[in-house]
Amino acid sequence: EDQVTQSPEALRLQEGESSSLNCSYTVSGLRGLFWYRQDPGKGPEFLFTLYSAGEEKEKERLKATLTKKESFLHITAPKPEDSATYLCAVQAYSGGGADGLTFGKGTHLIIQP
Amino acid sequence: DTGVSQDPRHKITKRGQNVTFRCDPISEHNRLYWYRQTLGQGPEFLTYFQNEAQLEKSRLLSDRFSAERPKGSFSTLEIQRTEQGDSAMYLCASSLMTYEQYFGPGTRLTVT
Numbered sequence: 394e395d396q397v398t399q400s401p402e403a404l405r406l407q408e409g410e411s412s413s414l415n416c417s418y419t420v421s422g423l424r425g426l427f428w429y430r431q432d433p434g435k436g437p438e439f440l441f442t443l444y445s446a447g448e449e450k451e452k453e454r455l456k457a458t459l460t461k462k463e464s465f466l467h468i469t470a471p472k473p474e475d476s477a478t479y480l481c482a483v484q485a486y487s488g489g490g491a492d493g494l495t496f497g498k499g500t501h502l503i504i505q506p
Numbered sequence: 507d508t509g510v511s512q513d514p515r516h517k518i519t520k521r522g523q524n525v526t527f528r529c530d531p532i533s534e535h536n537r538l539y540w541y542r543q544t545l546g547q548g549p550e551f552l553t554y555f556q557n558e559a560q561l562e563k564s565r566l567l568s569d570r571f572s573a574e575r576p577k578g579s580f581s582t583l584e585i586q587r588t589e590q591g592d593s594a595m596y597l598c599a600s601s602l603m604t605y606e607q608y609f610g611p612g613t614r615l616t617v618t
Contacts, residue, residue: 427606429609434614435611436510436597436609436612437549437597437609438609439609442605442606480548480549482548482549484604492539492554492601492604493551493553493554493564494541494607498547498548
């Protein structure tokens with residue numbers, strides 16, 4: 394069974410204080426690893442897809458990296474508007490062509506001004 | 507690109523009643539997914555369609571749940587004989603083939 398574990402569960406940072414969020418995964422065969430941002434009461438917003446170990450993607454203050462067992466979301470000099478829950482999900486290859494994502498519980502990030 | 511839309515945004519119902527939710531995907535996307543999310547948890551996969559064919563169902567999708575996607579356009583998710591444990595956010599997502607999934611705003615269901 395595919396599993397995704399995110400840490401920490403919650404993180405409080407000062408504005409400008411850089412940090413990293415962790416996503417550890419167990420999957421039979423990784424098709425892709427996805428990062429989403431979710432604001433309260435809203436649907437997840439797509440951020441990045443990573444397909445193979447060593448791959449990196451960047452967007453504004455966010456950078457996502459991937460190894461064979463985990464992914465990191467690095468946040469550089471965050472601003473209060475970066476406050477949200479960040480979700481990690483994996484999509485696995487399977488004989489049945491399953492495409493449903495398996496999500497972690499998320500990291501609740503608060504950036505204080 | 508108007509994004510994925512869901513209707514209604516909120517639904518309050520009494521235990522035992524049936525409810526139906528609608529999802530309109532991004533127009534050129536051929537795959538449509540349903541997820542359920544409870545407080546403090548990540549979304550859990552329920553089922554997905556490629557065009558009008560329902561290709562996968564999670565074990566979470568009990569016999570009280572049914573989904574359709576007529577003509578490969580919008581989709582409906584119906585829950586029969588609702589239970590308090592059905593209270594959750596129901597999310598719809600769409601994608602073009604196996605690429606990234608884009609989510610709608612969700613339908614918040616409260617069963618009293």
